[in-house]
Amino acid sequence: MLTLHQVVAGYNDSEVLKGVDLEVAKGSITCIVGPNGAGKSTLLHTISGLLHPWSGDIFFEGRNIAHLNPRQILEAGIVQVPQNHSLFTEMTVRENVRLGGYLVKDASKVNRTLAEVEELFPIVRERANDKAGNLSGGQQRLVEFARSLMLNPKLILLDEPSMGLDPRTLKQVFDKVAVLHESGRTILLVEQNVRTGLSASTHGVVMESGKVRLTGTNTEIQHHPEIGRLYLGGTLAEA
Amino acid sequence: MELIIDAIITGILTGGVYALMASGLTLVFGVMEIINIAQGAFVILGAYLSYALAQHFHIDLFLGLLITMPVMFVLGVLIQVLFIRPLKRDRTMLSILVTFAVALIIEGVLTILFTANIVTLKAPYITQSFRIGNFYLSYIYVYGFLLSVVLLAGLYLLLYRTKFGQSVRASMLNRTAAQLIGIDVERVSALTFGIGVALTAAGGMAFGATTAFNPGSSYDLISRLLTIIVLGGMGSLSGALIASLGMLIIENVTAVVWSPTWSSTVFFVLLVVILILRPQGLLGKLEGRKQ
Numbered sequence: 411m412l413t414l415h416q417v418v419a420g421y422n423d424s425e426v427l428k429g430v431d432l433e434v435a436k437g438s439i440t441c442i443v444g445p446n447g448a449g450k451s452t453l454l455h456t457i458s459g460l461l462h463p464w465s466g467d468i469f470f471e472g473r474n475i476a477h478l479n480p481r482q483i484l485e486a487g488i489v490q491v492p493q494n495h496s497l498f499t500e501m502t503v504r505e506n507v508r509l510g511g512y513l514v515k516d517a518s519k520v521n522r523t524l525a526e527v528e529e530l531f532p533i534v535r536e537r538a539n540d541k542a543g544n545l546s547g548g549q550q551r552l553v554e555f556a557r558s559l560m561l562n563p564k565l566i567l568l569d570e571p572s573m574g575l576d577p578r579t580l581k582q583v584f585d586k587v588a589v590l591h592e593s594g595r596t597i598l599l600v601e602q603n604v605r606t607g608l609s610a611s612t613h614g615v616v617m618e619s620g621k622v623r624l625t626g627t628n629t630e631i632q633h634h635p636e637i638g639r640l641y642l643g644g645t646l647a648e649a
Numbered sequence: 650m651e652l653i654i655d656a657i658i659t660g661i662l663t664g665g666v667y668a669l670m671a672s673g674l675t676l677v678f679g680v681m682e683i684i685n686i687a688q689g690a691f692v693i694l695g696a697y698l699s700y701a702l703a704q705h706f707h708i709d710l711f712l713g714l715l716i717t718m719p720v721m722f723v724l725g726v727l728i729q730v731l732f733i734r735p736l737k738r739d740r741t742m743l744s745i746l747v748t749f750a751v752a753l754i755i756e757g758v759l760t761i762l763f764t765a766n767i768v769t770l771k772a773p774y775i776t777q778s779f780r781i782g783n784f785y786l787s788y789i790y791v792y793g794f795l796l797s798v799v800l801l802a803g804l805y806l807l808l809y810r811t812k813f814g815q816s817v818r819a820s821m822l823n824r825t826a827a828q829l830i831g832i833d834v835e836r837v838s839a840l841t842f843g844i845g846v847a848l849t850a851a852g853g854m855a856f857g858a859t860t861a862f863n864p865g866s867s868y869d870l871i872s873r874l875l876t877i878i879v880l881g882g883m884g885s886l887s888g889a890l891i892a893s894l895g896m897l898i899i900e901n902v903t904a905v906v907w908s909p910t911w912s913s914t915v916f917f918v919l920l921v922v923i924l925i926l927r928p929q930g931l932l933g934k935l936e937g938r939k940q
Contacts, residue, residue: 496826
């Protein structure tokens with residue numbers, strides 16, 4: 411579904427991605443893990459068009475999207491939920507979710523999608539008129555997930571969905587990642603919380619120093635001895 | 650007591666015009682995080698455009714806004730696209746230098762075209778006044794205030810009742826998130842800058858109708874406008890409105906009860922006290938915008 415070929419990208423003069431090759435299979439949940447500075451979030455920014463690759467190609471369903479802007483990439487069917495809280499805190503929860511359908515001109519279609527999203531994420535209806543900034547971190551994450559569905563995307567990029575969440579909220583958030591997946595979306599997520607991220611995924615990718623070091627099913631990654639020693643403090647199977 | 654009430658009324662009427670001039674400045678800061686030092690020069694340019702239309706084509710000052718506001722809107726969009734958009738790093742700091750250069754260019758061009766002599770706008774209602782109770786109100790102050798109310802209400806409706814307004818507010822709150830839901834932030838920035846400059850056409854006319862001016866008048870204006878948006882809270886429209894009214898009322902009342910010499914000083918002392926107690930300004934937020 412998504413193929414990256416020798417993608418090089420960075421910020422200003424600093425090269426962060428140093429030739430990334432990656433395949434994301436349709437219908438998968440692919441989790442990218444790796445140490446700080448590996449280029450995980452930069453990779454998502456490059457796919458979503460916030461950064462343009464300096465070289466290399468990004469193919470989505472056969473089309474090269476490497477130099478499209480974020481709006482065109484959204485229209486192609488890729489949506490990103492960024493790492494830092496991305497809700498518009500002074501707007502209501504419903505306004506935030508409706509804005510997810512900003513590119514849709516037909517208001518009735520936006521309303522229909524909103525009703526469907528509310529079914530999947532009841533918090534959108536329950537807290538509809540509350541300011542988004544008044545929600546807890548976990549609730550904000552759920553609303554961000556809900557907003558990401560407004561354009562009916564094919565691929566959802568999740569950047570560190572567990573960041574700053576307590577264990578109970580973490581479970582709720584990853585339950586909803588499963589809901590996103592079951593609704594037919596392919597998911598590419600970046601996680602610092604390696605165990606949680608890989609456990610919730612079908613495939614794993616390990617990045618280091620701007621390159622992909624290892625790919626495989628989540629089981630293969632979890633049991634890989636070198637990766638376990640380097641990044642996970644022992645294999646997950648031992649944990 | 651009547652003098653104080655009169656000073657308060659005049660403060661409210663002129664404060665409305667200052668709010669109009671400052672609204673563009675704070676809106677532009679909110680969306681782009683740039684400080685448009687040229688806002689004062691745009692106000693004076695707006696005043697001169699009204700002056701030129703009235704002098705050469707005998708077009709009424711208020712009717713002339715139908716021409717000057719669109720012209721200034723286009724000028725604002727062009728300046729944003731040509732000078733502000735290319736700033737990719739240290740945008741806030743560099744914008745001060747770039748817009749200062751724009752201000753100098755505007756001042757230079759105006760001096761060449763109109764000389765540095767003081768001019769005043771002329772219309773029958775500028776010198777006429779009417780009486781309410783014991784108070785005489787000048788028509789131009791009332792008209793200027795009503796113009797500000799109408800334009801600020803229009804701006805409010807644009808921001809809170811339209812899809813474009815949603816995109817402006819979203820860009821103000823979280824630029825990256827706005828991009829990720831498909832908002833063309835660069836386009837929103839250019840249009841917002843255009844709107845901010847268009848509003849100075851109206852503010853400039855109202856300012857020029859009540860105050861004699863020359864191309865150098867922009868320096869005093871920009872210092873006052875910056876003070877207003879800092880006091881109101883950078884990026885807050887309501888804050889700019891409250892700060893404008895507060896500044897003009899305090900200055901006018903001080904001038905009446907004490908001395909015009911101390912009117913600005915008293916206001917700035919109050920400004921310092923308020924900023925010590927509330928560094929983010931009256932309605933500003935301490936937390937920076939998420940990128």
